[in-house]
Amino acid sequence: MASQALTTALDGFRIEVPSWGFANTGTRFGKFAQAAAATSIEEKFADAGQVHALTGASPTVALHVLWDMPNGVADVPKIRELEQRYGVKAGSINPNLFQAQEYKFGSMSNPDPAIRRHALDHLLESIEIAKALGSRDISIWDADGSNYPGTQSIKRRIEWLEEILVTAHEATSEDQRLLIEYKPFEPAFYHTDIADWGMALHLARKAGPRAKVLVDTGHHALGTNIEQIVAWLLHVDALGGFHFNDRKYADDDLTIGSIDPYQVFRIFHEILSAPAAATEGVAYMIDQSHNLKGKMEAMVQSVVTAQELFARAALVDRATLATLQDNCALVEAEECFRDAFWTDVRPAVKAWREDRGLPASPLLSLKESGYVEKAAAARGAKNAGSVSSYA
Ligand code: AOS
Numbered sequence: 008m009a010s011q012a013l014t015t016a017l018d019g020f021r022i023e024v025p026s027w028g029f030a031n032t033g034t035r036f037g038k039f040a041q042a043a044a045a046t047s048i049e050e051k052f053a054d055a056g057q058v059h060a061l062t063g064a065s066p067t068v069a070l071h072v073l074w075d076m077p078n079g080v081a082d083v084p085k086i087r088e089l090e091q092r093y094g095v096k097a098g099s100i101n102p103n104l105f106q107a108q109e110y111k112f113g114s115m116s117n118p119d120p121a122i123r124r125h126a127l128d129h130l131l132e133s134i135e136i137a138k139a140l141g142s143r144d145i146s147i148w149d150a151d152g153s154n155y156p157g158t159q160s161i162k163r164r165i166e167w168l169e170e171i172l173v174t175a176h177e178a179t180s181e182d183q184r185l186l187i188e189y190k191p192f193e194p195a196f197y198h199t200d201i202a203d204w205g206m207a208l209h210l211a212r213k214a215g216p217r218a219k220v221l222v223d224t225g226h227h228a229l230g231t232n233i234e235q236i237v238a239w240l241l242h243v244d245a246l247g248g249f250h251f252n253d254r255k256y257a258d259d260d261l262t263i264g265s266i267d268p269y270q271v272f273r274i275f276h277e278i279l280s281a282p283a284a285a286t287e288g289v290a291y292m293i294d295q296s297h298n299l300k301g302k303m304e305a306m307v308q309s310v311v312t313a314q315e316l317f318a319r320a321a322l323v324d325r326a327t328l329a330t331l332q333d334n335c336a337l338v339e340a341e342e343c344f345r346d347a348f349w350t351d352v353r354p355a356v357k358a359w360r361e362d363r364g365l366p367a368s369p370l371l372s373l374k375e376s377g378y379v380e381k382a383a384a385a386r387g388a389k390n391a392g393s394v395s396s397y398a
């Protein structure tokens with residue numbers, strides 16, 4: 008029997024899947040093509056729809072403007088039709104400010120005003136695409152920075168960035184949000200223009216009330232206390248959402264909870280400890296790159312793991328914990344916290360799935376459905392040509 012806290016938590020839990028997580032992506036040293044990987048926006052919707060059908064928890068798919076829409080133009084009727092057919096809706100819209108050759112020295116903070124204007128135009132196009140699709144969030148990842156000390160003015164780049172984000176914010180409608188993601192390094196290796204949550208928070212405040220900070224769990228120096236950042240962002244009403252993934256070293260984009268499930272639990276605990284009104288709009292999204300695991304298997308596994316860790320966090324006896332914290336009963340408080348973490352929620356989550364008419368084991372059902380084999384047969388030829396070498 009699932010407890011009430013667990014049932015309520017799972018009923019309310021939704022996590023967005025990224026279109027790019029179904030496609031062949033890899034590392035800078037190359038990628039290993041998978042026969043079943045999605046090669047078009049239609050196949051990405053089909054895959055996302057299948058993940059949602061199996062888990063009941065991922066009704067939206069994040070879209071990437073240039074990767075999913077040729078020349079940055081959204082075919083809205085086609086996307087609407089895909090939403091209908093596959094039972095998942097377009098989610099956050101992700102502009103691409105990092106691939107064009109002109110962005111070699113930056114996009115929004117490039118010293119060349121004409122290039123900054125292109126970056127702004129692309130942002131404005133992305134906001135319009137989001138409006139046309141009914142997407143609330145425009146999720147900005149700024150890859151800008153520099154590789155060598157003294158080669159760029161850190162200060163002037165802040166000002167250029169502020170200017171563009173203010174203009175972009177003005178273009179959003181009342182029910183939209185700009186999410187500003189931070190990352191300490193990569194692709195830039197000396198300085199990154201939005202390197203941490205302090206910088207992202209400042210820019211969000213400067214941009215306007217509908218701009219919030221996006222926390223990608225892989226974008227921190229090793230050892231950073233991410234749940235503390237989450238608590239602070241909630242406290243100042245600036246937490247927009249998450250890109251979940253896991254890592255051992257840097258922005259490894261491994262499946263959520265694969266290396267450190269306790270960290271995800273601790274993040275969810277901070278969210279569940281905050282007043283409901285403060286966390287209502289927080290967007291949970293997966294941002295992973297599945298180079299070795301099967302794309303579909305990795306995505307289903309990620310959604311299921313997120314559900315399990317959210318359910319475990321919901322089991323924390325927060326009233327008792329608060330008393331123990333006030334009494335500085337260290338070991339008792341820690342054990343109260345860990346009791347929830349160590350609870351095997353899998354049988355209860357399974358019961359919840361059955362109650363909701365969902366497959367008891369999404370991964371097993373995926374396997375039994377033969378979906379991946381069918382996709383491989385249909386897409387194999389297209390994927391055979393997509394292997395890149397780094398020569
Ligand atoms: C890059 O490291 C960031 O995590 C981005 O959020 C993401 O991977 C990218 O936006 C996909 O475009």
Ligand code: ZN
């Ligand atoms: Zn090397």
Ligand code: ZN
Binds near residue numbers: 148223
């Ligand atoms: Zn991200």
Ligand code: ZN
Binds near residue numbers: 223226258294
């Ligand atoms: Zn990343």
